[in-house]
Amino acid sequence: MKYVNEFRDAKIAQAVAAQIATLADPQRHYKVMEICGGHTHTIYRHGIKDLLPESIELVHGPGCPVCVLPMGRVDDGIAVAEHPEVIFTCFGDMMRVPGSKGSLLEIKARGADVRMVYSPLDALRIARENPDREVVFFAIGFETTAPSTALTLRRAKREGIKNFSVFCNHVTIVPPVRALLDSPDLRLDAFIGPGHVSTVIGCRPYEFISADYGKPVAVAGFEPLDLLQSIMMLMQQLADGRCEVENQYSRIVPWEGNLAALKSMSEVFELRPFFEWRGLGFIAQSALKLSPAYAEFDSELRFSVPGVRVADPKACQCGEVLKGVLKPWECRVFGTSCTPEHPLGTLMVSSEGACAAYFNFGRKSREREPVGAGE
Amino acid sequence: MAADGTVTRQTGDWASVACTLDHDGCVVCSDAGIPLRIVELDGDDALCEDITGAQTLIAVELVAPVGVGDVVLTHGGVAIGRADGLHGQDEEGSREVRQ
Numbered sequence: 001m002k003y004v005n006e007f008r009d010a011k012i013a014q015a016v017a018a019q020i021a022t023l024a025d026p027q028r029h030y031k032v033m034e035i036c037g038g039h040t041h042t043i044y045r046h047g048i049k050d051l052l053p054e055s056i057e058l059v060h061g062p063g064c065p066v067c068v069l070p071m072g073r074v075d076d077g078i079a080v081a082e083h084p085e086v087i088f089t090c091f092g093d094m095m096r097v098p099g100s101k102g103s104l105l106e107i108k109a110r111g112a113d114v115r116m117v118y119s120p121l122d123a124l125r126i127a128r129e130n131p132d133r134e135v136v137f138f139a140i141g142f143e144t145t146a147p148s149t150a151l152t153l154r155r156a157k158r159e160g161i162k163n164f165s166v167f168c169n170h171v172t173i174v175p176p177v178r179a180l181l182d183s184p185d186l187r188l189d190a191f192i193g194p195g196h197v198s199t200v201i202g203c204r205p206y207e208f209i210s211a212d213y214g215k216p217v218a219v220a221g222f223e224p225l226d227l228l229q230s231i232m233m234l235m236q237q238l239a240d241g242r243c244e245v246e247n248q249y250s251r252i253v254p255w256e257g258n259l260a261a262l263k264s265m266s267e268v269f270e271l272r273p274f275f276e277w278r279g280l281g282f283i284a285q286s287a288l289k290l291s292p293a294y295a296e297f298d299s300e301l302r303f304s305v306p307g308v309r310v311a312d313p314k315a316c317q318c319g320e321v322l323k324g325v326l327k328p329w330e331c332r333v334f335g336t337s338c339t340p341e342h343p344l345g346t347l348m349v350s351s352e353g354a355c356a357a358y359f360n361f362g363r364k365s366r367e368r369e370p371v372g373a374g375e
Numbered sequence: 376m377a378a379d380g381t382v383t384r385q386t387g388d389w390a391s392v393a394c395t396l397d398h399d400g401c402v403v404c405s406d407a408g409i410p411l412r413i414v415e416l417d418g419d420d421a422l423c424e425d426i427t428g429a430q431t432l433i434a435v436e437l438v439a440p441v442g443v444g445d446v447v448l449t450h451g452g453v454a455i456g457r458a459d460g461l462h463g464q465d466e467e468g469s470r471e472v473r474q
Contacts, residue, residue, distance in 0.1 A: 121452045
């Protein structure tokens with residue numbers, strides 16, 4: 001199959017894995033963080049971890065926007081969705097994310113008009129078709145997703161649609177990475193950069209990681225060979241004593257990103273002064289809100305939202321897993337009271353959440369590393 | 376979960392194919408970039424198809440200009456990148472590295 005089999009060739013994978021093994025110093029312990037939840041998913045789904053030498057540890061990063069959303073924001077969204085005149089639209093994964101008093105799926109079961117959409121453009125279409133209702137889109141995601149919200153709002157403005165608004169929870173990737181680098185809890189040696197975020201923002205925003213912190217970065221694609229090659233590139237940099245930003249995913253990612261998408265985002269959004277991340281706390285200038293030119297489409301100005309900060313359930317250790325301090329199976333509720341069918345924490349909701357990825361695909365590793373091994 | 380504590384999961388054919396319109400992973404996360412080929416242009420939108428032949432309408436104004444036959448990377452119904460590198464680079468895979 002074009003563009004798939006080429007990147008899943010077992011013989012090449014074994015050759016790259018052997019090369020990684022020769023580059024890794026067995027006396028050293030390497031901690032490599034994959035920032036993106038999609039990479040976490042690939043690592044577990046294809047057993048990448050089992051191809052690496054023991055000296056290389058993969059640490060899962062904060063790159064799943066559903067997973068880093070604090071419960072208070074879910075509650076705010078639910079408060080908007082409970083307005084009788086509202087048709088509340090969101091991506092599928094968002095429906096099951098638990099707030100402090102339930103999920104969007106649960107209030108839908110109680111009668112709220114909550115609808116799953118594939119694209120914000122679908123939400124805009126619903127607004128056109130229902131001029132007597134208020135249609136709200138729950139916008140969430142990193143810079144991969146923000147352009148689609150921006151494009152939708154530009155179309156809404158151009159068409160003069162008045163019954164459409166956005167509950168904006170878009171976040172940006174660089175500030176949490178900087179927060180992790182500044183965290184005393186975690187020592188990281190290298191980063192696998194997010195592939196599709198970089199399609200939009202390019203590779204230049206990661207240069208501070210190598211310039212200011214002396215850590216190598218490889219922006220990577222999402223097939224098994226993409227990840228193995230990016231790890232090989234990082235190990236080569238470490239072996240050479242270099243720290244640079246390299247682009248393994250150059251077949252998709254332009255070095256400068258997508259300038260049209262960035263321009264669209266800068267027109268529609270502006271940075272929030274601060275935003276709360278689950279597990280990471282408040283991070284300055286790490287999220288987007290609608291710019292004054294698009295304030296008429298801001299759900300938070302159109303509806304009253306509680307805006308209350310809600311603590312995670314006591315048993316849930318998503319925060320520690322998000323920071324890479326705990327492995328998914330080391331959480332005390334992993335696979336018992338917290339499963340993909342009945343998630344307690346957000347990391348078990350999204351298929352890219354580290355816990356869900358591990359639960360679904362991490363069988364071999366789990367046999368090798370029993371629950372509680374990290375205690 | 377089995378009695379021995381192992382976790383198993385039923386996987387269908389989707390597990391062996393790339394991201395398609397039928398299975399795109401988590402749409403809010405970065406891995407839901409689906410490469411689609413443009414079949415027909417309609418202003419700022421384009422009818423696109425995935426590797427299985429499934430078709431959908433995609434907004435292409437952020438990657439303009441594009442033409443029929445071009446491969447675009449799409450996310451949430453919007454094309455966010457051009458997969459120019461897929462043309463003619465597939466034999467070499469992803470060997471190209473920008474230093």
